[in-house]
Amino acid sequence: MGFLDVDVRERMIRTATREIEAGMTINLGxxxxxxxxxxxxxxxxxxxxxxxxxxxxxxxxxxxxADRNLIDAGGAYVSTLPGAAFFDSAVSFAIIRGGRLxxxxxxAFEVAMNGDLAxxxxxxxxxxxxxxxxxxxxxARRVVIMMTHLDRHGNSKIVPACTLPITAAACVDxxxxxxxxIDVVDQVLILREVAKGISxxxxxDATAAPxxxxxxxxxxx
Amino acid sequence: MGFLDVDVRERMIRTATREIEAGMTINLGxxxxxxxxxxxxxxxxxxxxxxxxxxxxxxxxxxxxADRNLIDAGGAYVSTLPGAAFFDSAVSFAIIRGGRLxxxxxxAFEVAMNGDLAxxxxxxxxxxxxxxxxxxxxxARRVVIMMTHLDRHGNSKIVPACTLPITAAACVDxxxxxxxxIDVVDQVLILREVAKGISxxxxxDATAAPxxxxxxxxxxx
Amino acid sequence: xxxxxxxxxxxxxxIKDGDTVMVGGFxxxxxxxxxxxxxxRQGQKNLTLIKNDANEESxxxxxxxxxxxxxxxxxxxxxxxxxxxxxxxxxxxEVEFCPQGILAERIRxxxxxxxxxxTDIGIDTILAKDKSRIEVNGRSLLLEEPLKADFALLHAQxxxxxxxxxxxxxxxxxxxxxxxxxxxxxxxxxxxxxxxxLKPETIHTPSPFVDLMVSLPTLTSDYGVLRRGR
Amino acid sequence: xxxxxxxxxxxxxxIKDGDTVMVGGFxxxxxxxxxxxxxxRQGQKNLTLIKNDANEESxxxxxxxxxxxxxxxxxxxxxxxxxxxxxxxxxxxEVEFCPQGILAERIRxxxxxxxxxxTDIGIDTILAKDKSRIEVNGRSLLLEEPLKADFALLHAQxxxxxxxxxxxxxxxxxxxxxxxxxxxxxxxxxxxxxxxxLKPETIHTPSPFVDLMVSLPTLTSDYGVLRRGR
Numbered sequence: 001m002g003f004l005d006v007d008v009r010e011r012m013i014r015t016a017t018r019e020i021e022a023g024m025t026i027n028l029g030x031x032x033x034x035x036x037x038x039x040x041x042x043x044x045x046x047x048x049x050x051x052x053x054x055x056x057x058x059x060x061x062x063x064x065x066a067d068r069n070l071i072d073a074g075g076a077y078v079s080t081l082p083g084a085a086f087f088d089s090a091v092s093f094a095i096i097r098g099g100r101l102x103x104x105x106x107x108a109f110e111v112a113m114n115g116d117l118a119x120x121x122x123x124x125x126x127x128x129x130x131x132x133x134x135x136x137x138x139x140a141r142r143v144v145i146m147m148t149h150l151d152r153h154g155n156s157k158i159v160p161a162c163t164l165p166i167t168a169a170a171c172v173d174x175x176x177x178x179x180x181x182i183d184v185v186d187q188v189l190i191l192r193e194v195a196k197g198i199s200x201x202x203x204x205d206a207t208a209a210p211x212x213x214x215x216x217x218x219x220x221x
Numbered sequence: 222m223g224f225l226d227v228d229v230r231e232r233m234i235r236t237a238t239r240e241i242e243a244g245m246t247i248n249l250g251x252x253x254x255x256x257x258x259x260x261x262x263x264x265x266x267x268x269x270x271x272x273x274x275x276x277x278x279x280x281x282x283x284x285x286x287a288d289r290n291l292i293d294a295g296g297a298y299v300s301t302l303p304g305a306a307f308f309d310s311a312v313s314f315a316i317i318r319g320g321r322l323x324x325x326x327x328x329a330f331e332v333a334m335n336g337d338l339a340x341x342x343x344x345x346x347x348x349x350x351x352x353x354x355x356x357x358x359x360x361a362r363r364v365v366i367m368m369t370h371l372d373r374h375g376n377s378k379i380v381p382a383c384t385l386p387i388t389a390a391a392c393v394d395x396x397x398x399x400x401x402x403i404d405v406v407d408q409v410l411i412l413r414e415v416a417k418g419i420s421x422x423x424x425x426d427a428t429a430a431p432x433x434x435x436x437x438x439x440x441x442x
Numbered sequence: 443x444x445x446x447x448x449x450x451x452x453x454x455x456x457i458k459d460g461d462t463v464m465v466g467g468f469x470x471x472x473x474x475x476x477x478x479x480x481x482x483r484q485g486q487k488n489l490t491l492i493k494n495d496a497n498e499e500s501x502x503x504x505x506x507x508x509x510x511x512x513x514x515x516x517x518x519x520x521x522x523x524x525x526x527x528x529x530x531x532x533x534x535x536e537v538e539f540c541p542q543g544i545l546a547e548r549i550r551x552x553x554x555x556x557x558x559x560x561t562d563i564g565i566d567t568i569l570a571k572d573k574s575r576i577e578v579n580g581r582s583l584l585l586e587e588p589l590k591a592d593f594a595l596l597h598a599q600x601x602x603x604x605x606x607x608x609x610x611x612x613x614x615x616x617x618x619x620x621x622x623x624x625x626x627x628x629x630x631x632x633x634x635x636x637x638x639x640l641k642p643e644t645i646h647t648p649s650p651f652v653d654l655m656v657s658l659p660t661l662t663s664d665y666g667v668l669r670r671g672r
Numbered sequence: 673x674x675x676x677x678x679x680x681x682x683x684x685x686x687i688k689d690g691d692t693v694m695v696g697g698f699x700x701x702x703x704x705x706x707x708x709x710x711x712x713r714q715g716q717k718n719l720t721l722i723k724n725d726a727n728e729e730s731x732x733x734x735x736x737x738x739x740x741x742x743x744x745x746x747x748x749x750x751x752x753x754x755x756x757x758x759x760x761x762x763x764x765x766e767v768e769f770c771p772q773g774i775l776a777e778r779i780r781x782x783x784x785x786x787x788x789x790x791t792d793i794g795i796d797t798i799l800a801k802d803k804s805r806i807e808v809n810g811r812s813l814l815l816e817e818p819l820k821a822d823f824a825l826l827h828a829q830x831x832x833x834x835x836x837x838x839x840x841x842x843x844x845x846x847x848x849x850x851x852x853x854x855x856x857x858x859x860x861x862x863x864x865x866x867x868x869x870l871k872p873e874t875i876h877t878p879s880p881f882v883d884l885m886v887s888l889p890t891l892t893s894d895y896g897v898l899r900r901g902r
Binding site: 271272273274275284287288289290291292293294296298307308309310311313314317318342348349350351352353354355356359360386387388389390 | 468469470471472494517518519520521522526527530537539541542543544545546547550561562563564566567568569599610611612613614615616617618619646665666667668669
């Protein structure tokens, strides 16, 4: 994956917090998405779900203060908020597959213009299993991606069709990158916003898939 | 179903307690089977299961002392023993279907010589649903029947083939009646014991299906 | 904080004619008599009810049956309610009987977002006659399909304001399964606790499954110990 | 009373070469390091292991892998154990990856005495390529088959002498499911309580599922908080 300027990264995360509404049940993937929780308005009460059997995940905890039996699905030591619940892995995924997960925010290797997501496998290089990724991508009511726009070789991660094995088909609703915010609507990519200091043309150039550009000026984030 | 002399009934129940060994997990059907628990040697510790979500069912409780939320699957108010557990209906039947129920004792309308059991429906007369009967009959590791030998019209309830809709096929291991104890082995009925005051010939006459009689004298119970 | 508490009138008024409604309870324990009585009062019609049993005559779901609000009943048995047999024989109601553990699994299957499961329960019986058969590794099995509902009506002993539930004794039965399998889950609560008063390990139904909670001010005699001749 | 307590040596000695062994735990919480280490010491070979993950290098099931005791590993991911990739690339081990929730359901399916279930999870992915498809109501679905085991090795925070178990925090994960799905269930217990000290409503695994319990006298450092660079 690409590299991110610290300021851009923070702006991207702050902007993505607008996905989160009070009362939602949310699962945040490893990496950038997990950081969202640090930028949330504390007056907004959401229910963070973790695949290993928690609702009501609270802030991360330093090792010295950690409970050895309380981690999130990424292996980080966490706390719980009042109203938390613990349950087994079957119930945990029933929440996801049963339609009770309002939002998941995930990282990605590639997103295709039809909303296909590839974020679990690079054949021959990275193939260590999908964990709960397929269920999250396929069954959360809304799937939001946070990623760098380009990979470390400068290639677009937004592509006409995924070249890597996909995690789930036609599942992505919105993409937040360091350059733009893009919606996937009926297999079409629509540019919604561009990052400060980036032009619409630069976004188009950096995007391997066709991008629909609104007639009105595109807002900055 | 037939009528039972109180003494014979008690003897039948006492005799059937020999089915029960320490450490077993057991489900007792409504009616005669439920009474078994009153005749158990208190030094023998067994785990009574009830379909509505209990292991460790204890003795019945009079209404004045009953907990309104604690009944068995037959609707009787019961107590629990130390070490009891409550669980949902899915877990309750996982115990049965998963092979963790050592023994069930059930009533019957008919038992066929191949072990088929009919105990839930009399078309046009009694058709109010099977409850958990099919799972119990089909999946308990051992299925023991307690019933009158004859129905109220004097007809044998042990038959060459069930005339009533069956609960489960080839499931019965042993039958306790007021006249005899009969095993079902490889689709053959074998007379094991006869009740005091009853002759082997009377049992044969009262049994509509062929009965294999051992060469040695048949013990009395 | 999204407030999940509601008045019993507004909660039950979400149910529409023709809806499918799952109702918790096995006998008296776990039956949400308060919610059922409100549904009887409001009078929604052409309902499909899914419940372990049909309670006893004049109690619980039997009031909906007697009111003529129910087209179809899916139960494991109705052995304690003679009214069901009467209505069946007069073709006033359609009844689907399902083995109890299979009823539980079909509800759970929907709740787990799955599309069916394979079993041999009942395979040699008349209950198998209309079911699809699937061959797996040379074994013929019945395909059981998930049972979903528009609403689940449940009774919980304890709940917190987020909607975490715990049930007591045999009042648990089908409730955790139904909580997963309905689009909207309405719970009557005996004791509403402060957030944090339920130990996270002891919660039977986690909060995301619960939509609305109604506080039960008093328990009617329906909830009490039944004194029947036996 | 049937005594379910056993020494760790005798409990683990029931496992034979070629057995399939389910192991509880998601990361450190719930992993029965004591039972695993004894299995590593006794050295049974040609095992099939079923676990959510492969722990981290030099910990837990990785010791069995490094020992060459494992032919096949069924996991949802092995992202924290680089040794698994190494052994896979050298063909020293067969690895089956299963989506995490489907792994949980396949184990539960066996535990519930069912023969498979239908799902659309992964249907458009390479994980679907060897799976049977079943058409139901016009929808093409994957048939997932149950995962059984000869043994389950579990860790419980509390147990009573009958074998009722309760787990703490995220140590619960796959354990209640595996307890249902193995012919023999062996549990290492942190705190063995007197009968009646576990509230019946708070038991996660009821006693009939448990065969043997081993009391853990001390917790090795494996059970502690991991301090890795992040």
